[in-house]
Amino acid sequence: MKAYRELNREELLTLKEKLEKEYEKEKAKGLKLDMSRGKASVAQLDMEMDFLDVITSKSDVRTRSGVDCRNYGLLDGIEGAKCLLGDMIGVSKDMIIVFGNSSLNIMYDTVARCMLFGVLGSTPWCKLDKVKFLCPVPGYDRHFAITEQFGIEMINIPMTEDGPDMDLVEKYVNNDSAVKGIWCVPKYSNPQGYTYSDETVKRFAALKPAAADFRIFWDNAYSIHDLYEEGDELLDIFAECEKTGNIDMVYEFCSTSKVTFPGSGISAIAASKANLDSIKSIMTIQTIGPDKLNQLRHTRYFEDMNGLKAHMKKHAAIIRPKFEAVLEVLERELGGLGIGSWTNPKGGYFISFESMEGCAKAIVEKCKEAGVVLTGAGATYPYKKDPADSNIRIAPTFPSEEELAKATDLFVLCVKLASVEKLLSEAV
Amino acid sequence: MKAYRELNREELLTLKEKLEKEYEKEKAKGLKLDMSRGKASVAQLDMEMDFLDVITSKSDVRTRSGVDCRNYGLLDGIEGAKCLLGDMIGVSKDMIIVFGNSSLNIMYDTVARCMLFGVLGSTPWCKLDKVKFLCPVPGYDRHFAITEQFGIEMINIPMTEDGPDMDLVEKYVNNDSAVKGIWCVPKYSNPQGYTYSDETVKRFAALKPAAADFRIFWDNAYSIHDLYEEGDELLDIFAECEKTGNIDMVYEFCSTSKVTFPGSGISAIAASKANLDSIKSIMTIQTIGPDKLNQLRHTRYFEDMNGLKAHMKKHAAIIRPKFEAVLEVLERELGGLGIGSWTNPKGGYFISFESMEGCAKAIVEKCKEAGVVLTGAGATYPYKKDPADSNIRIAPTFPSEEELAKATDLFVLCVKLASVEKLLSEAV
Numbered sequence: 001m002k003a004y005r006e007l008n009r010e011e012l013l014t015l016k017e018k019l020e021k022e023y024e025k026e027k028a029k030g031l032k033l034d035m036s037r038g039k040a041s042v043a044q045l046d047m048e049m050d051f052l053d054v055i056t057s058k059s060d061v062r063t064r065s066g067v068d069c070r071n072y073g074l075l076d077g078i079e080g081a082k083c084l085l086g087d088m089i090g091v092s093k094d095m096i097i098v099f100g101n102s103s104l105n106i107m108y109d110t111v112a113r114c115m116l117f118g119v120l121g122s123t124p125w126c127k128l129d130k131v132k133f134l135c136p137v138p139g140y141d142r143h144f145a146i147t148e149q150f151g152i153e154m155i156n157i158p159m160t161e162d163g164p165d166m167d168l169v170e171k172y173v174n175n176d177s178a179v180k181g182i183w184c185v186p187k188y189s190n191p192q193g194y195t196y197s198d199e200t201v202k203r204f205a206a207l208k209p210a211a212a213d214f215r216i217f218w219d220n221a222y223s224i225h226d227l228y229e230e231g232d233e234l235l236d237i238f239a240e241c242e243k244t245g246n247i248d249m250v251y252e253f254c255s256t257s258k259v260t261f262p263g264s265g266i267s268a269i270a271a272s273k274a275n276l277d278s279i280k281s282i283m284t285i286q287t288i289g290p291d292k293l294n295q296l297r298h299t300r301y302f303e304d305m306n307g308l309k310a311h312m313k314k315h316a317a318i319i320r321p322k323f324e325a326v327l328e329v330l331e332r333e334l335g336g337l338g339i340g341s342w343t344n345p346k347g348g349y350f351i352s353f354e355s356m357e358g359c360a361k362a363i364v365e366k367c368k369e370a371g372v373v374l375t376g377a378g379a380t381y382p383y384k385k386d387p388a389d390s391n392i393r394i395a396p397t398f399p400s401e402e403e404l405a406k407a408t409d410l411f412v413l414c415v416k417l418a419s420v421e422k423l424l425s426e427a428v
Numbered sequence: 429m430k431a432y433r434e435l436n437r438e439e440l441l442t443l444k445e446k447l448e449k450e451y452e453k454e455k456a457k458g459l460k461l462d463m464s465r466g467k468a469s470v471a472q473l474d475m476e477m478d479f480l481d482v483i484t485s486k487s488d489v490r491t492r493s494g495v496d497c498r499n500y501g502l503l504d505g506i507e508g509a510k511c512l513l514g515d516m517i518g519v520s521k522d523m524i525i526v527f528g529n530s531s532l533n534i535m536y537d538t539v540a541r542c543m544l545f546g547v548l549g550s551t552p553w554c555k556l557d558k559v560k561f562l563c564p565v566p567g568y569d570r571h572f573a574i575t576e577q578f579g580i581e582m583i584n585i586p587m588t589e590d591g592p593d594m595d596l597v598e599k600y601v602n603n604d605s606a607v608k609g610i611w612c613v614p615k616y617s618n619p620q621g622y623t624y625s626d627e628t629v630k631r632f633a634a635l636k637p638a639a640a641d642f643r644i645f646w647d648n649a650y651s652i653h654d655l656y657e658e659g660d661e662l663l664d665i666f667a668e669c670e671k672t673g674n675i676d677m678v679y680e681f682c683s684t685s686k687v688t689f690p691g692s693g694i695s696a697i698a699a700s701k702a703n704l705d706s707i708k709s710i711m712t713i714q715t716i717g718p719d720k721l722n723q724l725r726h727t728r729y730f731e732d733m734n735g736l737k738a739h740m741k742k743h744a745a746i747i748r749p750k751f752e753a754v755l756e757v758l759e760r761e762l763g764g765l766g767i768g769s770w771t772n773p774k775g776g777y778f779i780s781f782e783s784m785e786g787c788a789k790a791i792v793e794k795c796k797e798a799g800v801v802l803t804g805a806g807a808t809y810p811y812k813k814d815p816a817d818s819n820i821r822i823a824p825t826f827p828s829e830e831e832l833a834k835a836t837d838l839f840v841l842c843v844k845l846a847s848v849e850k851l852l853s854e855a856v
Contacts, residue, residue, distance in 0.1 A: 037500070045498045049485035052721075056484065057477035070473045070689035072465070100528050105715040112540060116554065116578070126544065126554050142713075149713045150544070261498035264721045285570075285577045287533040291719065293480075293692045 003338035004419055012424050019417045023370065026410050031371030033407045038190070038349035039398040040262050043318050048311070051260055054297045061293065069292035075284055076276075077268070078292050080299030085268040087305040089223045089254045090236050095270045097279065100290040103255035103267035107217060108146050110251055110269065113282055114180070115150055119213035120248065120278055125152075125180060134172055134182035136164035138352060138380030138391045140190040143183040143219070147382070154382035157182075159189065163196035166203045177210040181217055187234040188222035191380055191393035192352040193345020195232035205240030207249065218252040222348040224312050225258060227320045231347050238270070247272040256298060258349065259311065266290070266298050322396040326351060326408050333412035339419035342394075351394040352380075358389045359418040366414035372407045431766035432847055440852050447845045451798065454838050459799030461835045466618070466777035467826040468690050471746050476739070479688055482725045489721065497720035503712055504704075505696070506720050508727030513696040515733040517651045517682045518664050523698045525707065528718040531683035531695035535645060536574050538679055538697065541710055542608070542641070543578055548676065548706055550641035553580075553608060562600055562610035564592040566780060566808030566819045568618040571611040571647070575810070582810035585610075587617065591624035594631040605638040609645055615662040616650035619808055619821035620780040621773020623660035633668030635677065646680040652740050653686060654775040655748045666698070675700040684726060686777065687739065694718075694726050747777075750824040754779060754836050761840035767847035770822075779822040780808075786817045787846045794842035800835045 007015065055061065061069050063078050076082075077098025086093040099106050118124045125131045132153045135144060139159075147154055155172065157164045163186065172179050184204075186196040196204075204216060218237055226232070241247045248271075255267035271279070302308045327344060330353075334340050339359075343352045355363055360377035367374050375393040378384040394411070396404055435443065483489065489497050491506045504510075505526025514521040527534050546552045553559045560581045563572060567587075575582055583600065585592045591614065600607045612632075614624040624632075632644060646665055654660070669675045676699075683695035699707070730736045755772060758781075762768050767787075771780045783791055788805035795802050803821040806812040822839070824832055 039500055042496070045496070049489075052484050052487070052489075056480050059480070061477075061480075068470070068473070070691060072467055072685075072690045101719045102715045102717075108714040112544065115544060116540065124554075126552075145713045149710070257500075261721065262500045263498060263717065264719045282577070285573045286536040287530045289530075289691065291529045291692045291722065293689065294719065294722075 001337060003336060004423055005338050007423070009424070012420055016417070016420045016424065019413065019420060022413055023366070023417055026413060027370045029371070031406060031410065033371060033399055033403050034373045035395050035399060035404075035407050036373045036375045037398065038258070038395050040258060041318065041398050041400070043400075044315055044397075045261060047314055047318070048260060051297065051301050054300045055293060061296070063296065067292070069296045072288050074292060075287070075289045076280060077290065078295045078299065081266055081295035082268075084299055084302060084304070084308070085254055085256075085266070086270070088308060089220045089252060089270060091238055091252065091270045095238065095272070095276065096268050097276060097283075098290065098295055099267045099269070101255075101257070101263060101265050101267065101294075103219070103221065103253045103257065104142055106267055106269050107143070107219065107253055110217070110279075111146055111150055111181075113279065114213070114215070117282055119215065120274060122213035128178070130178045132176065132179045134164070134169060134179060135382045136182070136184065136189075137382070138191055138386075138393070139183060140185055140219070141375070141379040141384075143217070144382045147183070152180075155179075156382060156387075159192060159194060161194050163189075163194065163200035166200055170203065170207065173207050173209050173214060175210055179209075180211055180213060181215050183217050183219065185219050185221055186237070187220060187232060188225060188345055188348025190221070190348065191350040191391075192343045193348045193350060194343070195234055198235045201235040201237055202240055205237060205244045205246055207246065209249065214249065216250045218250050220252055220254045221258070223254060224308055225315075225349070226312065226347040227316050227323060228346050248274050251275065259308065259315075260298065260301070264294065266295050319397055322399075322401060322404055323351065325401055325404050326394060326396045329405070329408040329412055334415060337416070337419075340415050349395060349397055351396065353392040353394055355390050355392065355415060356419050356422055359415070359422050360386060360389045360392050362418040362421065363392060363411070363414045366418060367411055370410055370414070372410050374411070429764060431764060432851055433766050435851070437852070440848055444845070444848045444852065447841065447848060450841055451794070451845055454841060455798045457799070459834060459838065461799060461827055461831050462801045463823050463827060463832075463835050464801045464803045465826065466686070466823050468686060469746065469826050469828070471828075472743055472825075473689060475742055475746070476688060479725065479729050482728045483721060489724070491724065495720070497724045500716050502720060503715070503717045504708060505718065506723045506727065509694055509723035510696075512727055512730060512732070512736070513682055513684075513694070514698070516736060517648045517680060517698060519666055519680065519698045523666065523700070523704065524696050525704060525711075526718065526723055527695045527697070529683075529685070529691060529693050529695065529722075531647070531649065531681045531685065532570055534695055534697050535571070535647065535681055538645070538707075539574055539578055539609075541707065542643070545710055547641035547643065548702060556606070558606045560604065560607045562592070562597060562607060563810045564610070564612065564617070565810070566619055566814075566821070567611060568613055568647070569803070569807040569812075571645070572810045575611070580608075583607075584810060584815075587620060587622060589622050591617075591622065591628035594628055598631065598635065601638065601642060602636050603638055607637075608639055608641060609643050611645050611647065613647045613649055614665070615648060615660060616653060616773055616776025618649070618776065619778040619819075620771045621776045621778060622771070623662055626663045629663040629665055630668055633665060633672045633674055635674065637677065642677065644678045646678050648680055648682045649686070650776040651682060652736055653743075653777070654740065655744050655751060656774050659775050676702050679703065687736065687743075688726065688729070692722065694723050747825055750827075750829060750832055751779065753829055753832050754822060754824045757833070757836040757840060762843060765844070765847075768843050777823060777825055779824065781820040781822055783818050783820065783843060784847050784850055787843070787850050788814060788817045788820050790846040790849065791820060791839070791842045794846060795839055798838055798842070800838050802839070
């Protein structure tokens with residue numbers, strides 16, 4: 001097949017007619033599929049039902065050190081859960097506070113705390129005229145929604161295969177004291193699946209922020225979510241910050257939302273002692289502490305990092321074929337056409353697709369009309385505004401393989417059709 | 429025994445010597461007891477261990493309407509949990525959002541939301557020069573800690589057996605637009621165990637706040653926590669507000685923290701549709717939703733209000749003798765001495781003790797020296813400042829009956845000793 005750009009007007013019109021017929025056929029099938037969110041599939045969840053048997057009436061509900069997990073107390077979590085989540089992201093248990101089921105909630109509350117109380121003695125951000133965050137794009141829509149809700153100005157930073165464009169990051173962070181934060185998904189980034197290179201992590205650690213209350217929001221959501229035996233390796237940012245004297249500059253987040261049950265996991269923030277002390281002094285007024293029985297459940301279910309790794313291999317066995325199924329269709333149907341490119345991640349939950357400029361909305365809309373819901377076009381950019389209207393996030397984990405094949409067939413058809421329409425409109 | 433005030437100096441000195449000897453003996457026992465917090469006892473928790481068997485690998489993890497409780501989704505909670513918590517406080521399920529394990533956390537976040545985003549379109553409280561809350565005293569220390577952390581000015585409102593002094597409440601709320609809220613524990617108030625009278629509830633509902641964004645923070649923590657067959661009855665404030673057109677004026681809170689396991693319960697806010705819609709529109713950025721499996725556990729464990737009531741009777745059977753043990757010692761040892769008074773609640777988690785003016789700190793300190801920890805004197809007042817230094821909160825639920833007898837014996841001894849010292853110092 002020739003690249004679409006090389007087709008003349010007549011060829012394009014013929015192609016359009018053919019594609020439209022195929023599209024009408026697809027529409028008639030009445031599909032109802034969802035590739036919009038990074039949700040675990042039922043098969044993944046069914047596989048780990050024994051998680052629910054870990055603590056029963058016959059169990060000891062006390063930790064090794066004797067804490068009764070049923071009762072009040074222990075603001076920062078039980079020791080075992082600190083160790084488990086610390087191991088998961090490669091930091092010491094002493095740098096961890098364990099929370100409830102949502103790292104998103106921790107991130108939100110962390111920004112809210114900065115807004116209301118400042119950072120280690122700085123002016124509360126809500127008292128400042130202007131607060132800015134850097135947003136590597138494409139990125140995670142829920143990050144951007146948080147900063148948007150707080151009225152924080154968001155600045156796009158282009159992503160590369162090595163992570164955010166660090167020249168730009170340094171320019172902003174080191175010179176503009178209104179820049180108070182940056183959203184990062186450093187391993188298997190959402191949506192591209194890129195892992196920050198060692199150099200990128202080192203350059204982050206070596207930042208010299210103009211604002212003393214600048215923080216890196218390091219959302220390490222996919223630290224152990226490898227699809228293949230050989231996964232990407234991410235440098236530990238705290239170890240690097242230790243060397244540069246920047247240990248207070250990072251808030252790291254993680255959770256078991258995509259390890260155990262998405263709605264019933266545990267989550268954590270990792271940070272320096274000064275940051276943790278400050279956070280705890282505020283948190284102690286907010287809550288008496290998270291659900292410790294669920295922490296104990298996680299601790300006992302996995303025991304340690306080996307347990308976690310073995311478990312994630314079972315997940316990978318379910319997820320990998322789904323990624324491969326999508327990638328196979330993309331390659332087979334779109335390879336060489338010059339109307340789209342896509343990432344090929346070794347882990348995480350997403351594939352990122354780049355259409356021709358100005359086609360993403362049309363593709364998503366066409367898919368929706370035919371019964372396949374994708375993440376909204378633009379969602380991967382702050383304010384839902386993708387300047388090139390080209391990025392689409394594909395979330396292959398939730399549908400069954402059969403559904404996925406159908407959905408991806410429809411997707412590539414919509415890409416073709418939107419691209420032809422675009423080329424024809426350009427030619428006018 | 430004569431009232432202490434009627435003793436002459438010589439009699440007081442003789443008494444002091446005798447009490448000091450007894451106190452030294454008590455100290456020598458090396459007690460280590462805690463009557464400081466409203467914690468459930470181990471016996472209560474052991475009684476409900478079958479709660480942990482409700483959902484296992486063999487269980488259906490879907491709600492009746494088919495929601496998979498393991499996965500993401502359902503920001504405001506599952507239907508069954510809304511019904512259960514709604515029934516618990518007597519409001520419709522449609523007025524409920526279900527949260528995680530801590531109603532304190534909901535209250536904190538609710539104030540934080542008002543600070544950051546205002547109330548139904550009002551100016552965010554953090555942008556105002558002055559925000560004030562009314563605080564019925566004595567009251568719940570953790571309420572006061574929240575408003576203190578947000579820099580909200582707290583105004584003491586004396587409690588009566590019928591609830592807060594409503595003349596004062598009306599005066600402030602109806603005339604001062606800086607007054608944005610009031611903390612209430614309307615049933616079995618913390619620490620006195622008073623239940624607001626029908627008239628008090630009606631007067632609350634009939635308030636005409638100077639500030640459109642004034643809210644009543646109605647912490648209905650002990651709605652089903654009766655100690656006796658016949659419990660206090662609290663009027664439903666929403667029904668009253670419906671009549672007065674004030675339905676948006678109330679945020680009500682509740683939880684199962686003292687129903688199932690304190691650290692692993694579920695909690696809720698109840699509010700009008702306008703309030704709930706506004707809260708949800710902000711919350712949807714904060715989290716994907718609370719732990720639904722734990723909601724399902726609660727729904728299945730109790731089934732309905734009858735299940736809840738039967739369960740709370742078992743709790744009462746454990747707690748009632750503890751309250752009675754404390755009250756018996758207080759009456760036997762302090763009755764007629766004129767050096768203290770105390771409440772006699774029909775439910776809740778606390779007994780409130782009033783010493784002679786200026787003695788509370790000394791009593792708590794003496795208890796501590798001899799190994800019994802009480803809630804800090806002053807804790808029941810904003811800024812930890814009890815103007816009369818007379819209120820002490822007694823929390824009888826956690827210790828065993830045997831420990832409680834020992835602790836209360838020490839307590840009355842310390843009351844006597846501190847009172848004698850006070851009378852002698854006055855006489856000088």
